[in-house]
Amino acid sequence: MNLPLPVSMALSPGMGGSEPGYDIHLNRSGINSIDLPREDVNVEIGTSVSLHFLNRGAPIHITASSSNASMYTDFFHENMYVVDESVLTIPIRKESREGFFDLEILAGYGAVKTGLRVHIIPIQRLRPVVKEEFPLQPVAKGRPHMLMVLMGISLIVYSTWLLYPTIELLNIAAFLILIVGALNTWYRQD
Secondary structure (H helix, E strand, O other), X not given: OOOOXXXXXXXXXXXXXOOOOEEEEEOOOOOOOEEOOOOOEEEEOOOEEEEEEEEOOXXXXXXXXXXXXXXXXXXXXXXXXXXXXXXXXEEOOOOOOOEEEEXXXXXXXXXXXXXXXXXXXXXXXXXXXXXXXXXXXXXXXXXXXXXXXXXXXHHXXXXXXXXXOOOXXXXXXXXXXXXHHHHHHHHOOO
């Protein structure tokens, strides 16, 4: 069945909860009941507000209309037959200003009537969060690290042992200096 829809509005069944929006429960607390969202309905200028109609009872006819929304949107009136779920998307013009409009929702051919205020808010421009990147090469901070100093001393002692291989104490000292440097680094982590 092809429904003639206004260009500025989309009605699609079965999309409840899959996209961001506001849930409006039908037939949840009684026959033809309309349970509105507890939070304020806010929409940014130039975006659209999605109203998810979630029916928890028998199929229901609802009418959504607004008499004071012409400053913000082309939406005026929509009749819907909700079996399970339906989504009503109301686009907000880019050139509109901050303000609000009232959306009237009727159920059961006018037996139940409720109102919803939609607040139009300016676009929230967030400053981009710049993550602190680690430098590709380490940055020198003051004096050299103790491990580097002990590795340099160990290299000198080991090189001396290579020149004088008869002095075994130089080889053992180079090895012990490396062990002390590793243990010092291990236990004094910053």
